[in-house]
Amino acid sequence: MANILDIRRRIRSVINTRQITKAMKTVSAAKLRRAQEAAVAARPYSQMLTNVLKSLVSRADTYDPKTGEPRHPLLAERPEKNILLIIVTGDKGLAGAFNTNILKMASKFIQSKPEQNIDIECIGRKGRDFMRRRYPIAPQRPDEASANENANEKEQPGAPSVRPNAAAPERASRVQITGEYVGVLGKVEYNFANTLSQSIVARYTHSEIDAVYLLFNEFKSVIAQRLVVERLLPIKQIGEVDVEMAEEPTPEERKQRIEAAKAEGVGLRKPDTSATDEAAAKFATLPVDYIYEQPPEQLFQGILPKYIGIQIFHALLESVAAEHAARMTAMDAATINASDMIDSLTLVMNRARQAKITKEIIEIVSGAAAAQ
Amino acid sequence: MSDTFQLEIVTPTRLLVKDAAEEAQIPGATGYLGILPGHAPLITELGVGEITYKASGTTHTLAVAWGFAEVLPDKVTILAEASERPQEIDVARAQKAKERAEERLKSSNAEVDYARAEDALQRAEMRLNLAKEKK
Numbered sequence: 001m002a003n004i005l006d007i008r009r010r011i012r013s014v015i016n017t018r019q020i021t022k023a024m025k026t027v028s029a030a031k032l033r034r035a036q037e038a039a040v041a042a043r044p045y046s047q048m049l050t051n052v053l054k055s056l057v058s059r060a061d062t063y064d065p066k067t068g069e070p071r072h073p074l075l076a077e078r079p080e081k082n083i084l085l086i087i088v089t090g091d092k093g094l095a096g097a098f099n100t101n102i103l104k105m106a107s108k109f110i111q112s113k114p115e116q117n118i119d120i121e122c123i124g125r126k127g128r129d130f131m132r133r134r135y136p137i138a139p140q141r142p143d144e145a146s147a148n149e150n151a152n153e154k155e156q157p158g159a160p161s162v163r164p165n166a167a168a169p170e171r172a173s174r175v176q177i178t179g180e181y182v183g184v185l186g187k188v189e190y191n192f193a194n195t196l197s198q199s200i201v202a203r204y205t206h207s208e209i210d211a212v213y214l215l216f217n218e219f220k221s222v223i224a225q226r227l228v229v230e231r232l233l234p235i236k237q238i239g240e241v242d243v244e245m246a247e248e249p250t251p252e253e254r255k256q257r258i259e260a261a262k263a264e265g266v267g268l269r270k271p272d273t274s275a276t277d278e279a280a281a282k283f284a285t286l287p288v289d290y291i292y293e294q295p296p297e298q299l300f301q302g303i304l305p306k307y308i309g310i311q312i313f314h315a316l317l318e319s320v321a322a323e324h325a326a327r328m329t330a331m332d333a334a335t336i337n338a339s340d341m342i343d344s345l346t347l348v349m350n351r352a353r354q355a356k357i358t359k360e361i362i363e364i365v366s367g368a369a370a371a372q
Numbered sequence: 373m374s375d376t377f378q379l380e381i382v383t384p385t386r387l388l389v390k391d392a393a394e395e396a397q398i399p400g401a402t403g404y405l406g407i408l409p410g411h412a413p414l415i416t417e418l419g420v421g422e423i424t425y426k427a428s429g430t431t432h433t434l435a436v437a438w439g440f441a442e443v444l445p446d447k448v449t450i451l452a453e454a455s456e457r458p459q460e461i462d463v464a465r466a467q468k469a470k471e472r473a474e475e476r477l478k479s480s481n482a483e484v485d486y487a488r489a490e491d492a493l494q495r496a497e498m499r500l501n502l503a504k505e506k507k
Binding site: 038041042044045046048049052190191194289290291292293294298299302303306310313 | 382383384385386387400401402405412413414415416417440442449451453454
């Protein structure tokens, strides 16, 4: 029979653990709410930007009428030889299978492109750690490191510590890491996404890379989320998401998420954005003759790179929300497990105590009987 | 024709302004535009500068750096990549950005992206000016 004191100690420790997981869950729920709000706040801008681009496409000649070649380098499709894969994971663990699933998907994606050279850029510590164990870091270009330092107007907390190796002709291997950004997810800044997109656009226009894919956890709401690989470049159709790969969560995962969200009072549905969406949809698309201060072509050229930036920004916001949701779910499950464990341990302890009492009574009774 | 128009300023992170304005001045890429209610439909790119608008008698000023605007007779929507109210400007940060950009412009290093440094300098100066004016 187990020692009662030991069991009691064990129960106390599990209770402490439960307190921690419960607190983490509450914190995650609060952060999730904030992340969702941020994602909603970012919607009008991206929608309006998309709309303007769409309406400009119809006005500006985006394709050369003679050759049929796209006028803008970001629309040009080339055979995929060099691919850039951007992986968005979390900076922290204890979020269930959140990071693992993303990295599994990354491996799958890399395997699905056995012929091409793949450059990897990781956003988030977990992805970086995983990729670093598997793939070498690209050789550094010395001149770039100094030129890019503080290149942007504002300081970038996530300025890449590894620079792309455009000038270096030899690759470290077929699959290599060209960049990593850690600690940018705590507070997602548009500036960071913009800087990253500028570097991507530059590399794409110089034909260093032929396609850009973005792997992240899409998050529309607690119940509507999935893992996706989106193709950012070349742009096939503006306003359409070009999904290369997607993975839906299993029914059990979904059920767990719903329960966790209910317990914390987080809304399951997508926040209602129909009013702002409607207003945004009208932007720059009215069937009137606009005066264009600049030629539409010029506007188009200016806006297109921003479109990439806003897409990355969105992916980051959604990924952050998904991470908090995943952590909330994991912590909810942990709290439930801890409660179950406390129950069963309490039962064992009571049994042990009862058995001890019974044994003592028997001893007394039999001792008394022997004395007579 | 009403004597105000709906003014909206949207940035990537939020809806900054939603107000009924009587008049507005926006920094187009090729020069400032003055807008009154009933303006002809227009789309323009924005440069670096200040948006000034008058709503119910008071004048407001905002810093803006890159974006574009749609002007309709009864509505003006401005998409600004970066936009701040004067009291939100981080003076120390702008000052630092200014110094950095100046240093960059002075250096004769071929690696320096002059266009970018000039842009940065312009943005920083605009922010500093606006912050000073409002103090």
